[in-house]
Each structure stands twice: as structure tokens, then as C-alpha cells.
Amino acid sequence: MEDGPTREEGVAVVADGTDRTSGAELPFADPAGRPTLRTVAELAGVHVSTVSRVLNHVGGPGVRPASRTTAERIRRIAERVGYSPNPHATGLRTSRSRLVGVLVPRLVDIVLATIYEGIEEATATYGFSTFVANTGDDPTAQRRRTEMVLARRVDGVIFGDAYVDGRFLDEVAGRGAPFVLVSRRAGDYPSVTCDDVLGGRLAAEHLLALGHRDLAVIAGEPYASTGIDRTAGFLAACDAAGVHVPGSRVVHSRFDTEGGRAAMSRVLADGAAPTAVFVVNDFAAIGAMGVLRDAGLVVGRDVAVVGFNDVPLAGSLPVGLTTVRSPMHEMGVRAAHLLMRRLGGEEVASERLVPVLVPRASTLGDRGA
Amino acid sequence: MEDGPTREEGVAVVADGTDRTSGAELPFADPAGRPTLRTVAELAGVHVSTVSRVLNHVGGPGVRPASRTTAERIRRIAERVGYSPNPHATGLRTSRSRLVGVLVPRLVDIVLATIYEGIEEATATYGFSTFVANTGDDPTAQRRRTEMVLARRVDGVIFGDAYVDGRFLDEVAGRGAPFVLVSRRAGDYPSVTCDDVLGGRLAAEHLLALGHRDLAVIAGEPYASTGIDRTAGFLAACDAAGVHVPGSRVVHSRFDTEGGRAAMSRVLADGAAPTAVFVVNDFAAIGAMGVLRDAGLVVGRDVAVVGFNDVPLAGSLPVGLTTVRSPMHEMGVRAAHLLMRRLGGEEVASERLVPVLVPRASTLGDRGA
DNA sequence: CGCGGTCGCGCTAACGTTTGCGCCGAACGG
DNA sequence: CCGTTCGGCGCAAACGTTAGCGCGACCGCG
Numbered sequence: 001m002e003d004g005p006t007r008e009e010g011v012a013v014v015a016d017g018t019d020r021t022s023g024a025e026l027p028f029a030d031p032a033g034r035p036t037l038r039t040v041a042e043l044a045g046v047h048v049s050t051v052s053r054v055l056n057h058v059g060g061p062g063v064r065p066a067s068r069t070t071a072e073r074i075r076r077i078a079e080r081v082g083y084s085p086n087p088h089a090t091g092l093r094t095s096r097s098r099l100v101g102v103l104v105p106r107l108v109d110i111v112l113a114t115i116y117e118g119i120e121e122a123t124a125t126y127g128f129s130t131f132v133a134n135t136g137d138d139p140t141a142q143r144r145r146t147e148m149v150l151a152r153r154v155d156g157v158i159f160g161d162a163y164v165d166g167r168f169l170d171e172v173a174g175r176g177a178p179f180v181l182v183s184r185r186a187g188d189y190p191s192v193t194c195d196d197v198l199g200g201r202l203a204a205e206h207l208l209a210l211g212h213r214d215l216a217v218i219a220g221e222p223y224a225s226t227g228i229d230r231t232a233g234f235l236a237a238c239d240a241a242g243v244h245v246p247g248s249r250v251v252h253s254r255f256d257t258e259g260g261r262a263a264m265s266r267v268l269a270d271g272a273a274p275t276a277v278f279v280v281n282d283f284a285a286i287g288a289m290g291v292l293r294d295a296g297l298v299v300g301r302d303v304a305v306v307g308f309n310d311v312p313l314a315g316s317l318p319v320g321l322t323t324v325r326s327p328m329h330e331m332g333v334r335a336a337h338l339l340m341r342r343l344g345g346e347e348v349a350s351e352r353l354v355p356v357l358v359p360r361a362s363t364l365g366d367r368g369a
Numbered sequence: 370m371e372d373g374p375t376r377e378e379g380v381a382v383v384a385d386g387t388d389r390t391s392g393a394e395l396p397f398a399d400p401a402g403r404p405t406l407r408t409v410a411e412l413a414g415v416h417v418s419t420v421s422r423v424l425n426h427v428g429g430p431g432v433r434p435a436s437r438t439t440a441e442r443i444r445r446i447a448e449r450v451g452y453s454p455n456p457h458a459t460g461l462r463t464s465r466s467r468l469v470g471v472l473v474p475r476l477v478d479i480v481l482a483t484i485y486e487g488i489e490e491a492t493a494t495y496g497f498s499t500f501v502a503n504t505g506d507d508p509t510a511q512r513r514r515t516e517m518v519l520a521r522r523v524d525g526v527i528f529g530d531a532y533v534d535g536r537f538l539d540e541v542a543g544r545g546a547p548f549v550l551v552s553r554r555a556g557d558y559p560s561v562t563c564d565d566v567l568g569g570r571l572a573a574e575h576l577l578a579l580g581h582r583d584l585a586v587i588a589g590e591p592y593a594s595t596g597i598d599r600t601a602g603f604l605a606a607c608d609a610a611g612v613h614v615p616g617s618r619v620v621h622s623r624f625d626t627e628g629g630r631a632a633m634s635r636v637l638a639d640g641a642a643p644t645a646v647f648v649v650n651d652f653a654a655i656g657a658m659g660v661l662r663d664a665g666l667v668v669g670r671d672v673a674v675v676g677f678n679d680v681p682l683a684g685s686l687p688v689g690l691t692t693v694r695s696p697m698h699e700m701g702v703r704a705a706h707l708l709m710r711r712l713g714g715e716e717v718a719s720e721r722l723v724p725v726l727v728p729r730a731s732t733l734g735d736r737g738a
Numbered sequence: 739c740g741c742g743g744t745c746g747c748g749c750t751a752a753c754g755t756t757t758g759c760g761c762c763g764a765a766c767g768g
Numbered sequence: 769c770c771g772t773t774c775g776g777c778g779c780a781a782a783c784g785t786t787a788g789c790g791c792g793a794c795c796g797c798g
Contacts, residue, residue, distance in 0.1 A: 030464060030783080030784075031464045031783085032464060032545070033545070036783095036784055036785085037784065037786095038784075046747080046748085047747065047748045047749080048748090048784090048785085049747075049748065049749075049750090049785095049786080049787080050746085050747055050748075052784095052785065052786060052787085053746095053747085053787090056786080064745070064746080065746085065747090067745085067746065067747090070746080070747090084516075084519075084520045085520075085784085085785075086461070086522065086783090086784050086785070087457075087520070087521055087522060088456075088458075088459075088460035088461040088466065088522060088783085088785090089457075089461050089753090089783075089784035089785040089786085090457075090784080090785055090786080091457035091753095091785090092455065092457040092458050092461055092753045092754065092755090092783090092784080092786095093752080093753055093784080093785045093786045093787085094753085094785085094786070095399060095400045095401060095753075106486070107476065107482045107485060107486055108479055108482045108483050108486060108681075110477055110479065110482075113476045113477045113479075113482050116476060117475070117476055117477060117503060120501070120502065120503065121503075124517075129500055129517065129518075129521060130500070130501075131498055131499070131500065132499075132501060133489065134486060134489065134490075147453075148493075148498065149498075150453075151453045151454075151456070152456055152498060153456060153457065176401070176402070256681065257681050257682045257685045258681070261685065283682060286682050286685050286686070287682075287685050289685070289687060290684070290685035290686070290687070293687050299687065312477075312625065312626055312627070313626045313652060313655050313656075315659075316626045316629075316630065316656050316658070316659035317655070317659070317686065318658055318659070318668065318686065318687040318688050319687050399753080399754075400753085405753095405754055405755085406755065406756095407754075415777075415778085416777065416778045416779075417754085417755085417778090418755095418756075418757075418777075418778065418779075418780090419776085419777055419778075421754095421757085422756090422757090422777085425755095425756080433775080433776085434776090434777095435775095435776065435777070436775080436776060436777090439776080439777085454754085454755075455753085455755070457753085457754080457755090458753070458755040458783090459754080459755055459756080460755095460783095461753090461754080461755075461783050461784065461785085462754080462755045462756050462782080462783055463755085463756070463783085464783075739798100740797105740798090741796105741797090741798090742795105742796095743794105743795090743796090744793100744795080744796100745792100745793085745794080745795095746791105746792090746793085746794095747790105747791095747792095748789105748790095748791095749788105749789085749790090749791105750787100750788090750789090751786100751787095751788090751789105752785100752787090752788105753785085753786090754783105755782100755783090756781100756782090756783090757780100757781090757782090758779105758780100758781095759778105759779085759780095759781105760778090760779085761776105761777090761778080761779095762775105762776090762777090762778100763774105763775100763776095764773100764774090764775090764776100765772100765773085765774085766771100766772085766773080766774105767770105767771090767772080768769100768770090768771085768772100
């Protein structure tokens with residue numbers, strides 16, 4: 001039994017000497033030539049289970065997975081041959097995948113992309129990877145894409161495209177897959193959102209303070225809590241100030257530039273232009289500004305516009321866009337942490353992050369340039 | 370051993386009795402309660418290998434995996450219990466994962482997000498899923514993220530963040546991981562790009578035709594083929610027309626709004642403003658326009674600006690942005706197909722897609738509004 | 739010096755799937 | 769009625785990893 005070192009030498013020689021078709025020619029490599037636990041075990045002259053324990057039990061001050069010298073040697077060899085565990089084998093054995101699925105309406109929406117960046121960044125620190133899938137806010141696609149991520153055996157899901165009624169989520173919950181929501185709330189499911197009601201209120205107070213009384217709202221999709229809450233907060237603040245916004249002046253829209261164009265056109269077609277417009281999304285606001293421009297109105301002088309989110313280019317537009325800044329990246333990060341805690345079995349509560357108004361030329365005119 | 374049919378009846382009753390929904394107590398389910406091959410096999414009264422053959426061998430007109438009736442029954446039962454194969458087990462067995470890794474500089478860049486959408490859409494039709502990771506164009510992050518996707522045993526990788534020198538890619542190629550590039554070319558590796566040289570030429574010809582002779586270029590990052598080629602095409606066309614653009618008028622920049630601001634500021638600080646600027650990215654162009662506005666110059670009248678990509682909001686800006694439209698989504702789709710063909714063992718060639726100039730107010734002035 | 743506790747470590751049985759091999763029974767030709 | 773063929777299907781061996789079990793050795797304490 002004194003052959004531990006000898007065996008190591010012997011195999012090392014074989015590894016050097018043999019000359020197989022692909023790559024580094026390690027003993028007991030997998031079909032792709034990558035080293036496996038067995039490779040390392042063989043080179044270290046120990047059993048594969050010992051290698052497994054050493055490589056997995058990172059912390060554990062109390063119980064040690066192997067003697068210090070053995071552990072040291074194993075780690076050195078694993079490093080040298082570039083061992084990395086096969087996630088399929090691990091996943092199969094443990095039935096956990098260190099994978100999370102992320103569903104978003106559209107990734108080309110900077111808001112969601114920013115949130116996703118936060119998610120990806122935070123999950124990576126836990127050693128998790130993420131799948132993203134677009135659903136385009138289409139229920140069929142939501143269902144199909146959710147099936148897909150579940151079929152991939154993700155450990156959890158983050159929905160960025162929740163419908164406020166939460167019916168679909170009830171189904172998913174029934175399947176036992178842990179999930180959290182981000183950006184939009186729904187039902188009583190744990191979510192990380194911006195305080196959208198407050199955001200709407202900030203927008204209203206800003207416009208009211210500037211003396212506007214003739215207002216319109218471009219309210220986003222009727223199924224998204226973001227648009228709903230922002231609009232509700234805005235209208236509530238107007239009410240409180242004794243300013244009435246007629247129903248015909250609150251129009252739904254998609255959240256993109258094109259949606260803003262369409263909605264603004266409808267507002268203008270409906271009669272005289274309002275003196276101020278609150279648009280629940282910056283890109284829709286840009287679209288709305290385009291229509292106003294085409295109608296010969298100067299944004300910031302003839303009509304004030306307030307957007308929502310403060311996307312990076314809002315300040316660089318030819319007419320800087322007044323907007324309500326929402327902590328998008330932060331929301332992603334927090335949603336990821338929330339999910340991780342749920343995966344740990346914790347009961348978690350929703351979080352609502354605070355938005356801030358950023359005044360610019362689109363409401364202040366020259367003073368804001 | 371003669372209890373095959375009997376067993377089927379018995380178990381089928383159990384399965385019916387508990388009536389659908391999640392906790393349905395299926396026999397031989399996995400730890401999460403999901404049905405496995407074994408579950409289906411048991412219910413059908415056949416061996417697990419038979420189920421596997423039936424469920425996998427979709428086509429095969431010549432050889433049949435089982436008798437018609439057996440196959441039918443198996444498929445029915447699989448459907449009923451909601452069987453979906455465990456990708457870890459499949460991956461372990463076949464050492465293929467139906468996963469592709471996608472590396473991009475930043476997903477909040479609409480250009481890359483759009484390309485990614487194309488990739489995701491196309492790979493999904495092959496039954497593949499995608500990991501995306503941001504690298505921020507940072508070599509260290511590129512290396513780390515690449516390690517990460519390879520450690521996940523992806524079948525292939527799509528790089529959207531290639532450095533033109535391709536040194537890092539040489540390493541990756543040495544590891545034997547199949548990959549293709551998208552958006553940016555590098556070395557002789559297969560890539561799907563826009564014909565950026567042509568795009569630069571289109572921009573130059575447009576400005577020259579409008580009579581501009583005093584030109585500047587905001588050229589993007591020096592390591593990205595997109596910026597390099599667009600700039601080269603632009604300068605070559607100027608040369609051909611006998612117009613010289615001094616080196617001090619060609620400045621590098623990041624590809625985002627902020628990068629455009631910084632670069633434009635440097636151009637203005639350097640002396641008199643040019644009469645026209647070619648910016649190799651729409652967002653950088655927006656930043657540049659912001660700086661021009663702040664300098665009291667009216668874009669489209671005092672200074673012409675041409676961007677690149679034609680992102681959706683380019684046309685909705687208060688001053689519509691003249692830009693070179695690149696087929697972003699299409700590039701993603703094609704890159705995905707290209708990778709799939711590589712995975713099939715084919716030798717593949719790079720593709721270059723044709724861009725189109727879209728003239729708007731930023732060069733045409735009022736005529737473009 | 740004796741005894742109990744602790745620690746190192748190897749063995750083995752899974753995890754769910756795929757696949758080559760070979761058996762069995764039915765059909766068919768002689 | 770027997771021999772051959774062949775389609776259908778079961779068997780079992782992997783794939784790489786994890787974890788429970790149990791044995792032996794060492795250590796420290798009394």
C-alpha cells in the first residue's frame with residue numbers, strides 16, 4: 001500500500017506518453033477529453049469519492065473531508081489538469097441545477113435588459129447561471145417558454161412579465177417551481193418592484209407645481225402593474241390637487257417607441273392638445289415626443305412631457321426628457337437575492353424600491369437645457 | 370414475471386384515481402415528483418428502453434422502434450403524465466447538452482439585445498437553449514465568462530464581443546469548443562456581420578452628395594471590427610472623392626451615449642466644428658447630438674450627423690437620425706444557423722449582410738422632418 | 739496504559755437516460 | 769411439422785457525480 005506516490009508517477013507518465021487524437025490525453029477523461037473526478041483520483045492515487053469530498057466541502061471548519069496533505073495534493077492536481085465538474089452528472093445526482101430561468105417581455109427593452117443584467121450579475125455570485133427567454137407579453141409564449149425553462153430543470157424562475165391578475169402564476173405555483181417576480185407585481189407573490197404609485201405621484205406633483213392643469217396620461221398595457229400603478233399614483237395626486245383628468249385623456253399603449261407614437265396620436269386626434277403628458281415609459285415618451293414634434297408642437301415649451309425609468313439616453317436627447325428614475329439594475333439584483341433566499345427555503349416578502357424625479361428640458365424648457 | 374398487463378392495470382388505476390395536478394403520486398417519479406422514463410415504462414407495462422426508443426426515434430420510416438400499438442400507448446401515457454426528459458441524464462449519457470453560450474459586450478446595448486433575440490429565436494427552433502453573459506468588452510471578464518459557459522458543457526458558443534486580433538479566440542479554438550462570431554469579425558473565424566465597409570461608404574457618399582467636405586468620424590472602440598470597418602469604408606470613400614479627413618478628426622469612443630458625448634466634445638475642443646459627423650453607432654450619435662445641441666449648434670442645419678444601425682427610436686427622435694440600417698435580428702438568426710451547421714460537422718463560411726442608408730432630418734434638415 | 743471519540747477514506751448504490759446485444763415468439767417457406 | 773427469419777422488446781452497461789455506511793487508525797484524556 002505504499003504505492004500512492006508511485007501510482008501517481010506511473011499514471012502521469014502514461015498521460016505524458018500516450019498520444020491520442022484530441023487534446024491533453026488525460027487518463028479516464030470524458031468523451032470530450034475533459035478530466036473527470038476519476039482522472040484526478042487516479043493521478044492523486046486516491047478514491048474518486050475522496051476527490052469529490054475535497055473539492056465540494058469548501059468550508060466546514062469542524063469536519064474535514066480529508067487529511068490536509070491529501071486535500072492539498074488533490075486540489076493541486078485538479079487545478080493542473082483543469083478539472084471542472086460535469087454539471088449534468090451533478091444535476092442528475094443532486095437534482096439541483098444551479099440554473100434559473102428568467103422570463104421577460106422583450107430583452108430589447110432597455111429597462112428589462114438592465115434588470116436582467118442585475119439578475120445575471122447577482123446570480124453569478126451564487127454560482128448560478130441564467131436562461132432568458134422573451135415572451136413578448138403573449139400568454140401562449142409565456143406558457144411555452146415557462147414549460148421550456150422548467151423542462152431544463154431550473155431551480156427557480158424569475159418572471160419579469162407577470163400579468164397583474166396572476167392566473168398563470170397560480171398554475172406555475174401549483175407545479176411547485178419556486179419563483180419571484182421583478183418589475184411587475186401580481187397577486188401576493190413575492191416581487192421586487194419600483195414603488196410605481198409613488199413614481200406616478202412624483203410626476204403629477206412636478207407637473208402641477210409647474211402650473212399644468214390640462215393633463216393626459218399614456219398609461220401602458222392594461223395588464224401590467226407598472227403602468228397601472230404609475231397611472232393610479234398620478235391620477236390620485238391630481239385628484240388630491242383638485243385637478244380632474246378625463247377618462248378620454250388616459251390611453252393605453254405598448255411600452256415601446258411605436259406604442260407611444262400611436263397613443264399620442266390618439267390623444268391629439270381627440271381634440272386640443274393637453275399642456276402636459278405623463279408617459280409611463282421613457283421609450284413610449286420618446287415616441288410621443290416624436291408625434292408632438294410632427295404636429296408642430298415644441299416639447300418643453302408648448303407641451304411638457306414626463307417619462308418613466310430614466311434610461312441612459314434620456315438626458316442626451318435633443319430635448320432632455322424629464323423622467324422618474326427607477327432603480328432598474330438594483331431591482332434585478334434584489335430579485336436574484338430574493339429568489340436565492342426562497343431556494344434556501346425562506347419565506348420572503350416583496351420589496352418596493354423608491355423612485356426619484358429627474359427634471360429636464362421636456363418640462364422645464366430652456367431652464368432645463 | 371407474467372404480471373406485465375396486471376401491473377399496468379393496477380398502476381393505471383392509481384394514476385387515474387389521483388387525477389392530474391402536481392402531487393399526483395406517480396410511481397417511480399424523480400425526487401421532485403416528476404415522471405421519469407421508468408414511470409412511463411411501468412404504466413405502459415414495457416421496459417424503460419422501449420419507452421426511450423419510442424420517444425426518441427421520431428422519424429425513421431425504415432426501422433420502427435416498437436410496434437404501432439405499443440408506441441401509441443407509450444406516447445399516450447407519456448403525454449398524460451406530462452413526461453419530459455431529464456436533460457441532465459440525457460446530457461450525461463450523450464455528452465451533448467443542446468445548450469449554447471452567447472457572449473456579448475452588454476445586453477443593454479439594443480444592438481446586441483436585438484441580435485441576441487434573433488439567436489434565441491433561431492436556436493429555440495432546434496430545441497436549443499441559450500445562456501447569455503455580459504463581458505463589458507473586458508478581456509478578463511471574457512475569459513471568465515467563457516470558462517463559465519464551457520464549464521456548463523455548452524455544445525457551442527457565439528461570441529458577439531470578439532476583439533479583432535482574435536488572440537483569445539485562438540485559445541478557445543484550441544480547447545475544441547465550436548463557435549461562431551456575430552456582429553464583429555476576427556481572424557478567419559466564421560462570422561456573421563454587417564458589411565461594415567459598405568456601410569461606412571454609404572454614409573460617406575450620402576454626406577459628400579450633400580456637399581459636405583469638412584468631416585469628422587467618431588470611430589468606436591479600436592478593437593472592434595465594426596468601428597474599424599465602418600471607419601475604413603467611410604475614409605476610403607472620402608479618399609476616392611478627393612476629400613481628406615485629418616487624423617485628428619477621427620476619434621475613438623465607446624459605443625454608448627456617453628462615449629458619443631465624450632468623443633464629440635473632444636472634436637469640438639480641437640477647433641472649429643466640422644459640417645458633418647459620421648458616428649459608427651446610433652447611441653453614440655445621440656450622445657454626440659446632445660453635445661452639439663449644448664454647443665448651440667442645430668443638428669441638420671449647422672451640422673449633419675449620420676449614425677449606424679437604425680435602432681427603433683432613431684426615427685422618433687426630436688431630430689430624426691440619418692443612419693445606416695444593419696440587419697441586427699437577421700444577423701442573430703443567421704449566426705445561430707451557422708453554429709448549428711458547425712455543430713453538424715460542416716465547414717462553414719462567413720456571411721456578410723448588406724446595410725441600407727436611411728436618410729432623415731439629421732442630415733437633410735427640414736426636408737427630412 | 740486503556741478506552742472512547744474522531745477522522746480519513748474507500749466502497750457502493752443510486753440519479754435518469756441511451757444503446758448494443760441478444761432473446762423470444764410469430765410468421766413463413768419448405 | 770420443422771427450420772429459418774425477423775420484428776419487437778428486454779437486459780444491462782455505461783455516463784460522472786454524490787452520499788451513506790462502516791472500518792480502521794490515530795489521538796487525547798484519564
